[in-house]
Amino acid sequence: MRSRTVVRTFSELCVTIGTLLVLFVVYVLYWTGVRADSAMDEELGRLQDRWSSGAVGAAAAPGEQAGEQAGQQQPEGAQPEAGGLPDDPSAPSGGRSDGQSGGGSGDQPGARPGDPSGPARPDAPSRTPPRAGTAGQAPPAGTAPRAGRAFAVMYIPRFGAGWAKPVLEGTGTDLLKRGLGHYERTARPGAQGNFAVAGHRRTYGDPFKDLDELRAGDAVVISDGTTWFTYRVDGRPYRTRPDDTGVIDPVPAASGYRTPGRYLTLTTCEPEWGHSHRLIVWAHLDATSPVSRGRPGALSA
Amino acid sequence: MYGWIWRRLPGNAWVRALISLLLVLAVVYVLFQYVFPWAEPLLPFNDVTVDNGMAVNQ
Incomplete structure (x- = not known):
């Protein structure tokens, strides 16, 4: 009786696995x-x-592009600050000027979104060699x-x-x-x-x-x-x-x-x-x- | 295993058959909706790019 149970369970298991495989093939194909x-x-x-x-x-593309560029800029934005730090010790004229230079470097990242769009752009459509003559005919890059x-x-x-x-x-x-x-x-x-x-x-x-x-x-x-x-x-x-x-x-x-x-x-x-x-x-x-x-x-x- | 389930089901043979059918359908649904979509990417049919979708990660 015991051996019959074992055999039955085993065969049921085999049938189940077979059915599963067939179902999976049906799913995939x-x-x-x-x-x-x-x-x-x-x-x-x-x-x-x-x-x-x-x-x-x-129409939604430009906004997102700007977002991507902002994301890409993060490392670049850090550079001006690093460059600003050496400036501060070199000009120890006062906390105020430090604050101003800090404000200046703060402005820079704000101004940068314009600049890096230059360096950033080669990343995106760099595969299209920029030919001024063809750019007009091709769909503008902004409509990505x-x-x-x-x-x-x-x-x-x-x-x-x-x-x-x-x-x-x-x-x-x-x-x-x-x-x-x-x-x-x-x-x-x-x-x-x-x-x-x-x-x-x-x-x-x-x-x-x-x-x-x-x-x-x-x-x-x-x-x-x-x-x-x-x-x-x-x-x-x-x-x-x-x-x-x-x-x-x-x-x-x-x-x-x-x-x-x-x-x-x-x-x-x-x-x-x-x-x-x-x-x-x-x-x-x-x-x-x-x-x-x-x-x-x-x-x- | 299946005999055990069959004996647990309530009602007469027809009711049991109906419930079994529903159980099978439920199992197939779960497989197609959740299990197979998880297992399918383990097969090689998704690799159709030359950069393995690298562009997506950027």
Whole structure:
């Protein structure tokens, strides 16, 4: 009787674990896709709403940028004070002047937010080589979208006529469950530099499942609400190491591009179900047209 | 284990079956809502960037 109980419990345990594993596979392969598809549709709908209501440039962005810059400044702000300290002993004329110099150094950090925006800016869009001539045509740097928010839609006809995914700002894990992720600090769509986007190869809607099927000349179309940017793929998908950040440089060394230009980089995992490598696709900007003129040729074809 | 649960459930066979079904659904819900989302990042399907989402931390 005792042995029967043991055997029964053991087999029940095995059945339970098996069921758990099957359920987990269902979750990973199917349920994440269901959730991601609805989340992406939601993001697309929100984008359309925002675009149709006319608020194309994210108005909230400048304030946040200023906040980020203020955060970055902290170490810089400490420097003037450190510089001020030696001044104080060197001018022991009185507590009042010390107080004034202290006030002066206090002013400096206040004045600095203007200055460091100079040094700070190279951090953010430094990947776009500042060409005065192109700056006017490209979307202004000030309209950087808020992190985690969708700001563009990507179309890749090769993946199917209905393939349209939202592009969100940032590449965090949670964010990539709701759409494609734009590497912060890389160029804006259509801008001089490298517009780099990451997406899931498998699970969470499989957006970049067929990335390895892209071939030279295939179109990758981006819309930011005002302009269609048609990129054309160059070469074959490139396989690289997971830490090869050079592939999202303004002019990626391995891409074959040699001169600064308007490039696009797509990254996903390789192999399809693994993470030992990354798969990279590069494209160059081929054409732009205003949204008012309708879908570009690459999409209607 | 399951026999033990079955014997604990009240009512006749139909009521027990109904309660069992609800229990199973509750377990599946908890798994899909809480357990699997926690376990899924342990799999390698999330590594799609070349900088491991470094940009997000800054």
